[in-house]
Amino acid sequence: MANNKGKRRTFGAIRKLPSGRFQARYPGPDGVMRSAPETFATSREADDWLAEMRTEMRRGDWKDPDEGAVPFEEYALRWVKERRLSATTDELYRRLLRLHILPTFGELGLDEITPPKVRSWRSERLDATGAETTVAKSYRLLKAILETATEDELIRRNPCRIRGAGKESAAERSIATVDQVDALAAALGPRWRLMVYLAAYGPLRPEEQAELRRRDVDLDAMTVRVRRAAPELATGRRAEGPTKSDAGRRLVVLPAFLHIELRRHLDWYAQEGADGLLFVGEKGKPFRRSTFGRKWRKARIAVGLPDTFRFYDLRHTGHTLATRSGATLKDTMVRAGQSSERAALMYQHSDVERQQEVAAGLDRLVKERRKDAREQPADGPQSASGTDLARDA
Structure with a gap:
């Protein structure tokens, strides 16, 4: 015994x-x-x-087993702070932690988070929210934090081991037609119509447009220089700073049909001085995405586009139209300011001369579509009003 x-x-x-x-x-x-x-x-x-x-x-x-007793919340918040993230990414990570991760794991020690607990948490989040994309982002964040804890030798192995759990399967984005782009521009009114065109035919991100200055525009060369961005956080604060990636700092060659749009906007709405903002509100204040959003929703409804069509989807429209006009993947990624190691190898030889060719192709495509629309019976006042200013070019 x-x-x-x-x-x-x-x-x-x-x-x-x-x-x-x-x-x-x-x-x-x-x-x-x-x-x-x-x-x-x-x-x-x-x-x-x-x-x-x-x-x-x-x-x-x-390894000392007591080291893994570090509270997850303490470690996770320190992890976010030490990353020196952009303002928008920092805000996203903290929101995912607050709403989806910390309620379950916040009070646990790092060594108390096990694969079964991770599986149960993910299943519960999917059932509670139905937001597969958000849960995938949350899982990737949790996995990244615990991977660092593994590297710090606080835990033996990362408990996030669900194959494919961090993969997002977003629905196919909508694409607007040339006529719909014109109709959206008309519905938003003279002050904001250029934003629609720059989003579709740039294609520029809204936070990039928010920080454009007069000195960034070259009317003779029909180019816009993207140097910085000013995303708007959930708090309403404009977070002026660098572009989303190094590739975001770029020279965009615009199609020639936008010349009169660009010139009139500079004459009528842009702030004075070389450093004056290109887009400001009726009271001369910097562009606010929250205020613009209300105008955008009204315009989208007036044009008849679905609720799922976002202003950001105009970039997808620009990608598609550029490809149809003869642009290669290298060309479209340079225009959109997208960056990854793989993408860099694919578009590194797309220079300004090639971008001018792409812009010329866009110019021909849009003019042909507008010509066809004018020669056919009008479907309604929106189709006609969307091109009024452009016809003066």
């Missing part, structure tokens, strides 16, 4: 508990006695576990 007072070994000790299970304890390199995180059904299993601990210490692989 096993002795309740304990059975000594050359390394560590084993004792039988009143429950009938066995507890193993051993001295760490610092001399402090530590217990196994679980009890064992037999003395042999406890002895095998002690042998593993002794081997780890001899190899230098032993």
